[in-house]
Amino acid sequence: MSDDDDIELEARLAEQAVFEPSDSFVEQANVSDPGIYEEFEENWPDCWEAAADLLEWDEEYDQVLDDSNPPFYEWFTDGKLNASANCLDRHLDERGDETAIEWVGEPVDEDDRSFTYEELHREVNECAAALRDLGVGEGDVVTMYMPMIPELPIAMLACARIGAPHSVVFAGFSADALATRMNSADSEYLVTCDGYYRRGDPLDHLEKANEGLSGVEHEVEDVIVTERLRDGDGFGHDYADNQHTYDDLIADHEGATVDPVQRDAEDMLFLMYTSGTTGQPKGVKHTTGGYLSWAAWTSQAVLDVKPDDTYFCSADIGWITGHTYIVYGPLTLGTTTMMYEGTPDHPDRDRLWEIVEEYEATQLYTAPTAIRAFMKWGAEYPDQHDLSSLRLLGTVGEPINPRAWKWYYKHIGNEDCPIVDTWWQTETGGMMVTTLPGVKDMKPGSAGPPLPGIDADVVDTNGEAVGAGRAGYLTVNKPWPGMLRTLYKNDERYIEEYWAEYSDTDSDDPEDWVYFPEDGAKLDEDGYVTVLGRVDDVLNVSGHRLGTMEIESAIVGVEGVAEAAVVGGDHPVKGEAVYAYVITEDGYEETDELRDRIIAGVEDAIGPIARPERVVFSPDLPKTRSGKIMRRLLEDIANEAELGDTSTLRNPDIVEDIQRKIRDN
Numbered sequence: 001m002s003d004d005d006d007i008e009l010e011a012r013l014a015e016q017a018v019f020e021p022s023d024s025f026v027e028q029a030n031v032s033d034p035g036i037y038e039e040f041e042e043n044w045p046d047c048w049e050a051a052a053d054l055l056e057w058d059e060e061y062d063q064v065l066d067d068s069n070p071p072f073y074e075w076f077t078d079g080k081l082n083a084s085a086n087c088l089d090r091h092l093d094e095r096g097d098e099t100a101i102e103w104v105g106e107p108v109d110e111d112d113r114s115f116t117y118e119e120l121h122r123e124v125n126e127c128a129a130a131l132r133d134l135g136v137g138e139g140d141v142v143t144m145y146m147p148m149i150p151e152l153p154i155a156m157l158a159c160a161r162i163g164a165p166h167s168v169v170f171a172g173f174s175a176d177a178l179a180t181r182m183n184s185a186d187s188e189y190l191v192t193c194d195g196y197y198r199r200g201d202p203l204d205h206l207e208k209a210n211e212g213l214s215g216v217e218h219e220v221e222d223v224i225v226t227e228r229l230r231d232g233d234g235f236g237h238d239y240a241d242n243q244h245t246y247d248d249l250i251a252d253h254e255g256a257t258v259d260p261v262q263r264d265a266e267d268m269l270f271l272m273y274t275s276g277t278t279g280q281p282k283g284v285k286h287t288t289g290g291y292l293s294w295a296a297w298t299s300q301a302v303l304d305v306k307p308d309d310t311y312f313c314s315a316d317i318g319w320i321t322g323h324t325y326i327v328y329g330p331l332t333l334g335t336t337t338m339m340y341e342g343t344p345d346h347p348d349r350d351r352l353w354e355i356v357e358e359y360e361a362t363q364l365y366t367a368p369t370a371i372r373a374f375m376k377w378g379a380e381y382p383d384q385h386d387l388s389s390l391r392l393l394g395t396v397g398e399p400i401n402p403r404a405w406k407w408y409y410k411h412i413g414n415e416d417c418p419i420v421d422t423w424w425q426t427e428t429g430g431m432m433v434t435t436l437p438g439v440k441d442m443k444p445g446s447a448g449p450p451l452p453g454i455d456a457d458v459v460d461t462n463g464e465a466v467g468a469g470r471a472g473y474l475t476v477n478k479p480w481p482g483m484l485r486t487l488y489k490n491d492e493r494y495i496e497e498y499w500a501e502y503s504d505t506d507s508d509d510p511e512d513w514v515y516f517p518e519d520g521a522k523l524d525e526d527g528y529v530t531v532l533g534r535v536d537d538v539l540n541v542s543g544h545r546l547g548t549m550e551i552e553s554a555i556v557g558v559e560g561v562a563e564a565a566v567v568g569g570d571h572p573v574k575g576e577a578v579y580a581y582v583i584t585e586d587g588y589e590e591t592d593e594l595r596d597r598i599i600a601g602v603e604d605a606i607g608p609i610a611r612p613e614r615v616v617f618s619p620d621l622p623k624t625r626s627g628k629i630m631r632r633l634l635e636d637i638a639n640e641a642e643l644g645d646t647s648t649l650r651n652p653d654i655v656e657d658i659q660r661k662i663r664d665n
């Protein structure tokens, strides 16, 4: 395409505010009946039998929802099932030879691996037998501290098979983070690895794991070490007496089978500690029946997953997105799920596109931060590849600004794939607000309406609905199957964190209980939700409340800007002033001219009140492993304050760099 055509297309897309899904998509969509919204509303909560029906139950449940003790809701009560049997055994007859997991390893030695359902079933059984022989019993929490290697989902499913909840800790987290989580969960077992590759170089992971283990306050029974490194790349660790290699354990249990333990629908499937962007990590508890049905239903309805797909979610399994939308949702539906190890720019910036092309991926589910990076690198990378296998695109993790949305739509989806912008949280277990791709039009910048059966609203500080067009707080008025059940061993904090704000906490009436996700939002006249970011990301400039996301979106709309983060810096007169940290697009210089255009862009879009006090150019922004900008840190930097914990950062080096710029400027 010539540059002129490109500019014309850009201009047309820039104008367009509503996008319809293509007829060809709608015709084949899993959900295409617009009546589903009304139907679910009328039949609530029984509508959620549709989710339960996607599972195989050993014993039928007696009741869809038990809401007698809010906010401790129970779903599918007295139903019995096993999550690993749902992900594996039930597919063996029909799909045993089909690929379950397609693993694309860091490109050090071409060691991609794929597992059919039959093969995955066998290895999960062997791993389950090994865990059981080590003494892992039903209810024992097993911690996993592993990168994106196949043994991670295998160990998760093995735990599920024997009824041992797992707690996965991001491999990139610090030793301290591991210790804190093992202590909090009283976890006596750890599955980890010797090391892994990052941009081709071996990293010593066991050293970090061992350091973490030394901070665990109780006795750790056993540690399983997967040997990921090739011969010669090892770091020469001696294994302690309670440390076993994964391969030895599997070899000792060759061909072993373990009957899946019947679990109660409400039994814990796993614990997931939230990333801690906003403070102390919280041990979010998810259950077997409610969570799994939610994972399956949303994968089917929103990601349009079908058994014959090759579905690609580029998240890390150490994040909830990987749990729900790499492991549990896709496998429950019997599809091929991909997992890739590494980074999108190694060996080159077309890594993802190469994978999509080679494996003919049918869906791609990724994060806005990745899309903004792709945009910064330029369209020449996806343009080198045939991406025509893609049918649907998705994003999660942060609001996506319209410019990045349109870039994704055009350059990755060829203007033919619907995009689902999915709002949800670790706590919600799965998607809550997004368009059903075969039913609803898309509006870039807005996630969409709440899913059928989800009763969400935007309210003011008194809990009154604010109506269309006004900013307020997102709330969820009715429970849903995938919701967290509590914070691990801390019912009080569960109520405090998520319910106290808008509920009558003395009441037994579920009508008086409202879930508060702590996000700001706005509704439009069609009921579409624009998420404005976290409540604590709202700035107060001279008495005006400004959403950081709105300002960021205005800045990213300026030509030459790839990514922006806005925080409040203390200001003697205004209270808070807008600090903007900006990454430029490749090919653009960090000039005063660009700075002026950024300031003008914000004034145009929002008004002079939002005018940035400082615009700081930076090659990168501090991000968590899940790709979220650590605004809390940027705020500390703006205020030249003591920095909090940086141990969960993906790129800690950038912090000093930015600090220097603020100081020297």
Ligand code: ATP
Pocket (backbone or CB within 6 Å): 274, 275, 276, 277, 278, 279, 281, 282, 320, 395, 396, 397, 398, 399, 400, 421, 422, 423, 424, 425, 426, 427, 447, 517, 518, 519, 531, 533, 534, 626, 628
């Ligand atoms: P912590 O709760 O520990 O601070 P976290 O909130 O980053 O960590 P997650 O559960 O991974 O952990 O993130 C959920 C949050 O991500 C949501 O509350 C919301 O702020 C943001 N988010 C996720 N998806 C979207 C989306 N599509 N649009 C806007 N915001 C989103």
Ligand code: MG
Pocket (backbone or CB within 6 Å): 274, 425
């Ligand atoms: Mg959160």
